Amino acid sequence: MYTTDPNTTFKYTGFNGINDQAAQHSVPTGEGEVDLTAAINVDIDRYKKLFRRQGFTAVYNGTNIRCLTPFEGGLMFADGAELKHRSSTGVVNTVHSLLAQTDTICMAEVNGDMVVSDGQEIWTVAPDLSYRILGVNPPATEPNVSASSGGSVPQGVYLVAVTMISATGEESGAPFVTEVELTDRGSIQVSNMPNSEGSVKKNVYVGVGDSLFLEATVSGASVTISSLVGGRVLQFQHKTRTPPGTHMVHTKGRLFIADGNVLWYSEPLDYGKCDMRSGFIVFPEPITMLTERLFIATDSNTYWLRGDNPDQLVLLEILKYGTPKTKAAEVEGSYLGDTGGRVEVWQSNRGICIGAEDGSIVNITDKKVAMPKYDNAATIFRRDRGINQVIATGRKSGNIDSGRMRSEFTVTVIKNNGNTDVVDIIE
Known part of the structure; x- marks a missing residue:
């Protein structure tokens, strides 16, 4: 309940995070927590108080860093045409220099190895950082x-x-x-x-x-x-041979790879082979997101593939809106409220969404924040000073400083006792 009466007083009891859908010219009546129209470089703690974010520290400077993925206690990432690995002690090694210099790098860990694709080729990297192409190229012509x-x-x-x-x-x-x-x-x-x-x-x-x-x-x-x-x-x-792609996950004993509007899947436990007659599903638009629980998005819709065997999978449309090009984060559901089991969190075209194991999806920000539509986005989860944080970043084409790897991020959604506080929506 809001009022425009200048004589009204209220007792502040905490901040609720950003709410750009509430009236910005009014203040709440009586007692209650306060919505923020802007909150730059601040967090909300468990007591609903604001504190300044700690900032960030550059740990590696590169030319075009993308697709940071945990591997062997460190991070695998692309830097220009180079595939690199940064160890837990900060040592950076170059795996190879064969990457296409595009934003279409994707990775998935498979039985201790990292499978990497740049949309044109697909490799597998061992824990010792040796690499080879995934699978064996078949004969290109008939004998x-x-x-x-x-x-x-x-x-x-x-x-x-x-x-x-x-x-x-x-x-x-x-x-x-x-x-x-x-x-x-x-x-x-x-x-x-x-x-x-x-x-x-x-x-x-x-x-x-x-x-x-x-x-x-x-x-x-x-x-x-x-x-x-x-x-x-x-x-x-x-x-x-399993084709390269732009989105990739390892689930249900197979490798699923999105290439344009086609979702390919490998043979069971034979990740380098694909049945070219039936090992694919065609979508009406290019695929922009693919998760381990087989939530699949285009720019216009979000789907879920129900089932275990690809021959029996059922494609269900869950949302009438999609996502930018993005990758989801996997989170323990209890960290984000009453949801049991593991869930996946991602940035959609209308806010931060949580996808559960049963195929249900909840948008946790759409009632408070009208988020901009981005071309690319990324999401991670962390616990910081006892606070559960979903951290999402988004950008429009050409609006990014991708030459620096940072140890902190700046766009944050905080879950406090099951309530959603949105902080730092920066375009």
């Missing part, structure tokens, strides 16, 4: 396959497929299957088999119908199959 005499392969129509083998023994998918007919007993000649980056050998499979069996492993570009030995069955037909 030449022809019938020949001089063997014991029975007359018939055969299918031939080739896969690539890396130095670690990992096998690629087989995107091509070539048909050849033997009109008499003879052999099958396979030639002009291409090489791919990182491959050292090739597996050649031959079969009839749906089943192809390993018949040869070679390092050269050609081989003659003069008899059928019937090795192990081909497991990776129609599989290709």
Whole structure:
């Protein structure tokens, strides 16, 4: 309840944080906590009092820092074309200098390794900071396959497929299957088999119908199959290498990667392979957010993928608004009120949202703050001096100093005893 009576007095009992949707020309009547129309570089403590924020300290100066991600007790991040790691003691090492200099860097930890993509390539980085491309590139072209005499392969129509083998023994998918007919007993000649980056050998499979069996492993570009030995069955037909993307999470035993308006998912526990026939979901707009609980946003809508197996996932539209290009933070739900389990927090186009395990979403700031619409945003959670803080940053294109890594952030939402206090909404 507000009043414009200049003779009204009230007893101050604390600050409520920013509220730019309340009348700015009035003061509350009676007793109560005070809404703020602006609060720059201040926090609200557990007693509803204001105190000055501590500021920040530069811990690393770079050229275009982005995608800070915890890894091995430190931070993995991109700096220009370089992928770097800063240890807990402040030591900075360069992993490689192969990144595209765009804002589309994404990372996800998978079984102790960090998978990194710049939208054009995708790598996996080990704890010792050694790296390799994720998966094995399949053959880029079909081999030449022809019938020949001089063997014991029975007359018939055969299918031939080739896969690539890396130095670690990992096998690629087989995107091509070539048909050849033997009109008499003879052999099958396979030639002009291409090489791919990182491959050292090739597996050649031959079969009839749906089943192809390993018949040869070679390092050269050609081989003659003069008899059928019937090795192990081909497991990776129609599989290709998992594509790079701009958003990535590891969940449900798979790697989910967003590239434009397509959400790809890897084979189960085989993160470098993807089924190019069915391993994707198409959205009406480019994907701007992807979380481990499979909340997925575009600029216009926010969705949730319900289910465990991608073949049984159900896509549900939860909100009629979306997000800027952003990444969510995972938080213990009890820190943000009565929500149980782990939740995810992100900055949407209409404020800070919390997504729960059951697919429900709550916007915790829309009733108090009309937040600007940003092109890019990021969210973290921390506990500072006993206060639970969701810290969100947003920017519009061209409005950022990205050359410095800071130990503090400046845009804060505080949860006090289940109530939401919004501090420092800075455009």
